[in-house]
Amino acid sequence: MAVSVSNPSTAPCNIGPRIAIRGTITGDEDLIVEGRVEGSISLSGHLAIAQVAVLEADLEVDSIDVHGQVDGDIVAQTTITLHEGARVVGNLRAPRVVIADGAQFKGTVEMDVQLPASITRQQRR
Helix, strand or coil: CCCCCCCCCCCCEEECCCCEEEEEEEECCCEEECCEEEEEEEECCEEEECCCCEEEEEEEEEEEEECCEEECCEEEEEEEEECCCCEEECCEECCEEEECCCCEEECCEECCCCCCHHHHHHHHC
């Protein structure tokens, strides 16, 4: 799995394939999950979920790439990307949502669109 990080000058934190966490994960760094997480994750950085990862968690992140399995809602400030082979059961909410051919998804998608101020003023008239 190729992992992109939002800040290339710092290496992302990694939860290895033989690690299981039950609880809440919060942070300001990018994170790669290869293991199992049950609970919730809240990051101001990028989250990458490897093919072997299993998450039963609600996720709030800046951006996310899902290659593995997620059972829970995903909220992202910028982008949610479900790659081929990803399996997601839950609701997605972000300004940009990408679901690749071969990804499995069950839930709803809500895309928050910010209208430019000029359009908003025209609607008020």
